[in-house]
Amino acid sequence: MCLLVKERACRRSFNQLRNFATVSRFFDPKNDVAFKKLFGEKHNQQILLSFLNSILRRKGDDMIQEVSLLPQEQFPQFEDTRKTILDVLCRDKKGHRYIVEMQNKRLGSFIQRMEYYASRTYSDQLFKNVNYFELKQVILLAIANHNIFPSEVKYVSFYYNREEETNKCFLPNLSYAFVELPKFTKCREQLETTEDYWVHLLKEASEEQEPPERAPNEIQEAYGILERHRWNPEDNLLYEKTRMALLDDEYAIRTAKDEGRSEGRKERNEEIAREALKDGLSVERISKITGLSISIIKELNNQ
Numbered sequence: 001m002c003l004l005v006k007e008r009a010c011r012r013s014f015n016q017l018r019n020f021a022t023v024s025r026f027f028d029p030k031n032d033v034a035f036k037k038l039f040g041e042k043h044n045q046q047i048l049l050s051f052l053n054s055i056l057r058r059k060g061d062d063m064i065q066e067v068s069l070l071p072q073e074q075f076p077q078f079e080d081t082r083k084t085i086l087d088v089l090c091r092d093k094k095g096h097r098y099i100v101e102m103q104n105k106r107l108g109s110f111i112q113r114m115e116y117y118a119s120r121t122y123s124d125q126l127f128k129n130v131n132y133f134e135l136k137q138v139i140l141l142a143i144a145n146h147n148i149f150p151s152e153v154k155y156v157s158f159y160y161n162r163e164e165e166t167n168k169c170f171l172p173n174l175s176y177a178f179v180e181l182p183k184f185t186k187c188r189e190q191l192e193t194t195e196d197y198w199v200h201l202l203k204e205a206s207e208e209q210e211p212p213e214r215a216p217n218e219i220q221e222a223y224g225i226l227e228r229h230r231w232n233p234e235d236n237l238l239y240e241k242t243r244m245a246l247l248d249d250e251y252a253i254r255t256a257k258d259e260g261r262s263e264g265r266k267e268r269n270e271e272i273a274r275e276a277l278k279d280g281l282s283v284e285r286i287s288k289i290t291g292l293s294i295s296i297i298k299e300l301n302n303q
Contacts, residue, residue, distance in 0.1 A: 026226040028206035030145055030181075031246075032087070033239045035102045038225050040088045042069055047225070048090065050218040052098060054194040055141060055156065056177055064092045086117065095136040097121055104145045104246055114142050118174050137172060143179040143202060155183035155199070188212050194219070266292075270300060277301050 027034045039048045045067055053063050067090045088100035099117055103110060118140040125135050149157060157178050161171035181203045188204075191197050191212055197219040200212070211223040224230070231239070269290040276286045283297045290297075 024206050025209050025228060026205045026223060027228055027231070027239055028243070029202050029222075029226055030102055030104055030143075030206075031239055031242055032102065032104075033235065033242050034226060035087055037235070038222060039100060040069065040072075044225065045069065045090075047218050047222055048088070048100075050194065050216075051198055052100075052141070054198050055179060056139070057156075057195070064098075066093050067091065067098070070097070086121075089121070091136075097136060097138045099138065099140040101140065101142045102145075103142060106146050110142075110144070110148065114140055114176065118176065122174060135173060137175070139175050139177070141177045141179070143181065145181050147180050147182050148178060149180065151183075153180075155180050156195070191215075270296070273297050273300050 029035055029038055038044060039051060048069075049064060049067055052058070052067070056064075058064055070089045070091055072085045072087075072089055086099055087102050088098075090098050090100075092098070099121060101114065101117065107113065118138050121140075122135065122138045126132070157180075159176040159178075160169045161174065162169050179199060179202075181199065184199045184203055186196055186200065188200070191200055191214070194216050197212060197215050201219060201222055205223065205226055211220055215223075228236075269292050273286050273290050273292055273296075276289065277297070277300065281289075283294050283301070286292070286297050287294050
């Protein structure tokens with residue numbers, strides 16, 4: 001398939017996504033604007049509380065009883081001097097800080113970036129008249145719309161600093177949890193726990209017309225927040241701009257990959273042609289083998 005045909009097919013797929021999104025009942029919670037509206041607004045703190053306790057699997061005395069949202073920290077990105085704003089940053093009654101990040105685009109440095117966010121949030125406490133012994137735990141929860149770890153790692157995974165021999169955690173102040181949405185494969189009829197319903201909502205809400213029937217109250221409320229007709233025109237526009245920007249980024253990446261493959265094939269064929277010229281094959285014969293034009297092969301022969 002030529003590059004032009006691939007490009008047209010790629011554009012069609014993105015146009016289909018655009019058209020689908022205009023008729024869906026619920027906005028996609030993975031969208032940056034929707035995610036922050038769902039979990040990052042003060043009047044939705046009970047929803048955030050349910051989400052954290054479910055995904056972090058807190059039970060009994062370990063359950064988070066109360067959270068308060070903190071100003072979204074801005075961290076400099078040194079390569080281009082821009083600021084990155086955390087999606088959601090909150091604190092519980094014990095002073096523990098929770099970072100919640102939603103990531104749609106694949107980034108080669110994703111894990112390192114999450115480590116940076118957590119360590120920066122931890123160290124920034126020192127600038128707020130806090131001594132070292134007063135530093136509180138930072139827990140980073142990252143949700144990714146793509147796989148990060150090998151297939152043997154489950155869709156929710158937890159990472160702590162543990163001593164090798166005893167397997168005990170003596171350095172508890174930095175920990176991580178990751179949710180890999182593609183690994184979650186339960187359908188609506190298989191949902192059982194609140195965690196199931198939350199992960200299903202993140203993955204599938206924009207493709208549904210009704211919330212799951214047996215969903216807990218906080219899940220029902222979350223679907224209500226995501227309903228398209230409840231959003232004001234300004235937020236609707238911001239959502240669409242964010243969605244289109246993501247689609248354009250994905251299209252650019254796919255196009256660049258196709259162009260890279262095409263260029264790679266051309267370079268390989270030119271190398272084959274050079275070797276064939278050394279072996280004394282005719283220009284016409286090399287052209288048939290490699291698909292290169294006779295003029296290009298003659299140019300290679302003159303180099």
